[in-house]
Amino acid sequence: MSEPQEIVAVDKSDLVGIVAELFAENYRLVQIGCSTLPDAYELTYSFDREYRFKNLRFTVVEGEEVPSISVIYPGAFLYENEIHDLFGVVITHIAVDYRGTLYRTALSAPFSISNVKLPEPPQRKVPAAVEKMETATGPADTPAEQK
Numbered sequence: 001m002s003e004p005q006e007i008v009a010v011d012k013s014d015l016v017g018i019v020a021e022l023f024a025e026n027y028r029l030v031q032i033g034c035s036t037l038p039d040a041y042e043l044t045y046s047f048d049r050e051y052r053f054k055n056l057r058f059t060v061v062e063g064e065e066v067p068s069i070s071v072i073y074p075g076a077f078l079y080e081n082e083i084h085d086l087f088g089v090v091i092t093h094i095a096v097d098y099r100g101t102l103y104r105t106a107l108s109a110p111f112s113i114s115n116v117k118l119p120e121p122p123q124r125k126v127p128a129a130v131e132k133m134e135t136a137t138g139p140a141d142t143p144a145e146q147k
Contacts, residue, residue: 005053007044012058012066015045019056019069022047027054029069032079034087036116041089045069060089062113070095078102088112 010018027047035042037059043066045056060066068091070077080091081102088109100108107115 003048003051003053005055007055007057010056010058012043012060012064015056015058016067016069016072019045019072022054023072025049029073029076032076032083034083034089034111036087036111036113036118038118039113041087041113043083043089062088063090065090065092067092068094085109086111
């Protein structure tokens with residue numbers, strides 16, 4: 001059985017206020033995750049109450065600051081330091097700020113936009129028969145079910 005999950009798109013300027021409300025409603029912090037996108041970072045803050053997950057999600061560009069939630073959830077300082085060290089995301093006012101020394105890595109911010117080379121999306125393969133037809137007569141007609 002899976003637990004219900006809700007993903008809420010938020011503005012980073014509203015993050016601390018929303019997190020304070022969740023704390024008042026007895027939600028617990030489950031995790032803070034970060035993903036590298038082609039030109040930004042996606043941050044997801046996951047909370048749980050009675051096996052119901054609420055995920056707050058927003059994106060930031062390189063160099064943009066994110067406010068810390070460690071004043072509300074003290075344990076968040078580990079996630080926030082990790083995101084700073086591994087992705088290079090600037091998180092301000094962390095309760096315990098390691099200033100880039102939580103992890104020792106050979107490469108500074110190894111998962112940052114400048115260090116991660118995302119693969120190109122796969123190209124659509126065109127069957128040889130269709131390719132020949134397109135070359136001889138121009139683009140093939142759209143299939144009946146797509147018209």
